[in-house]
Amino acid sequence: MLLDNINDPKDLKKLSVSELETLAGEIRQFLVEKLAATGGHLAPNLGVVELTLVLHYLFDSPTDKFIFDVGHQSYVHKILTGRRDRFDTLRKYKGLCGFVKRSESEHDVWEAGHSSTSLSAAMGMALARDLKGESNKVVAIIGDGALTGGMALEALNHIGHEKKNLMVILNDNEMSIAPNVGALHHYLGKIRTDRHYQKAKEELNSLLNKIPAIGGKIAKTAERFKDSLKYLLVSGILFEQFGLTYFGPVDGHDIPSLMEIIKQASQVEGPVLVHVVTVKGKGYSPAEADSFKWHGATPYKIESGQMLKAVGPPMYTDVFADALMELAEKDERIVAITPAMPGGSGLMKFAGRFPHRMIDVGIAEQHAATMSAALAMEGLKPVYAVYSTFLQRAYDQVVHDICRQNLNVVFAIDRAGFVGADGETHHGVYDIPFLRHVPNLVLMMPKDENELRNMMKTAMDYNDGPIAVRYPRTNGLGVPIDPEMTAIPIGSWEVLRSGEQVAIVAIGPMISVAEEAADLLKREGINPRIINARFVKPLDEEMLRSLAEDGMQIVVLEEGAELGGLGSAVMEFYSQQQIFGVNVRIIGVPDVFVEHGSVKEQRAETGLTAERVAADVKTMMPRRTRMATGQ
């Protein structure tokens, strides 16, 4: 296999075009085989095999810098840069990261995970290069989905202003995760597919080139005529207007054409954009047929294309979506909004049932937030479904447009807590700290899927401002589901286990960990109280007072950042209320980024385990109890 001899991009430069084509086939086979065992972003990577090969063939990474937007499509880049042998560890604990990772290779010059940052990074690297008097190439690879992100348009605007030498490769496969949305998507579609544009452009070029070189006035008129026709016909006029020289569209699977056009573009002064048209999932028929499903694959059977899904109780995502459907049947105010994650947020069924009440705005979390504010201003009940990590993008809109105006927006915050294989860029561990200090916002998290349904009802009945319910990327606990949803009193916590001396104040999936810890402690005659702190804001102040009055020591257990989380809120309460003598210990995510792996491994790494909680509780027992129990 040619692939066996590719350990560095330099090894590519010895190959002929036909050998590169053979190598492309080998890489596809490698991806399909490896990801069958590990899972991962199969379809995006199958779509960029030839493109990545040509980029590494023509340029000299890492001197020339490749900046992958999102970075989920960087597996081919990793294969070509000496990491082929690590693919059995893809997205596994201490294994190969599923995104670009600087600590893995000198060829990984820019990390991401969140979308639409590549053009800003490219601008920065081009500016730095020129200020340092260097001459390397800067190449951003951005997808048609990522291009709908506001940051990308901010950067395009600036790139066109600075006119620095840099290359934007637009990898246009018509797909975001779901089918792409938006005016930009339609514009690209026109360029991509309207043969009229292409044919007319070719005819125009050949006609104008036939005009013998004529001097003077006619030549100027002909040029002006060509320019005005170019305005009408040339494909990438939008990008040209942004100050980038547009090349394409080009077939992203045709190596000779790719080579030719990228070579051409690399010789042009100033910023250029090469419009590369690819097929997401290319070369593996199940992924080609349904690149939405195969954007992020679980392990699968290659022959049948059957993905191996974990069995068990319904995912919180699906419980949310089903509850929303039920509520929307009776409440016409409800409108669901998603920033490009209709699948991941569970809203596809909702869209099918209520096509006019599910809005996918593209990768535009900020826009989604402010649009939701306006929907609420007009008396509707917008449900903004968003991953915790992606809501980070819309912090100002949450504060400035929604909470400050005290508008009835419901935040359905999915992927709250550790997310596993996507790792540090995707964990939902900051939303409690970045939301709980914003005035007017209610923030809650259920202990199980039945309580999630009740919280959905709570949110719909609550019309005194914004309210957020957060839930993890896991299956529910398999508890019985009440047919009727019942609203929960805002700010009310729940004693799940009576006990004395130490109270474990836990939230969400940490309640199960607390119960396991209590079971361990019971064997030693220690019986902690367990509290479901289902409202982060407002706190259950009455419960907190009674814990102090009972002389309880408190352990707060949360799968979120310790700094500024629920535990901080509890500490602040006692301090602000001048209630002294309450010993509060916070067990949460420490002040570090937690890399990819399984949720279990991430909890073990950060000490969110029953064993650790039990050990901490024991150290907090009053001395006499410890003596009595032989501690």
Ligand SMILES: Cc1ncc(C[n+]2csc(CCOP(=O)(O)OP(=O)(O)O)c2C)c(N)n1
């Ligand atoms: C800020 C942000 N929002 C949402 C996502 C989730 N996400 C990951 S990839 C993707 C689609 C990207 O589409 P495109 O750029 O066209 O890449 P393709 O997968 O088609 O190659 C989305 C929405 C993200 N990573 N970052």
Ligand SMILES: CC(=O)[C@@H](O)[C@H](O)COP(=O)(O)O
């Ligand atoms: C790359 C990216 O951001 C998405 O594809 C993300 O990986 C989806 O996460 P889930 O698998 O949790 O839906």
Ligand SMILES: [Mg+2]
């Ligand atoms: Mg795409």
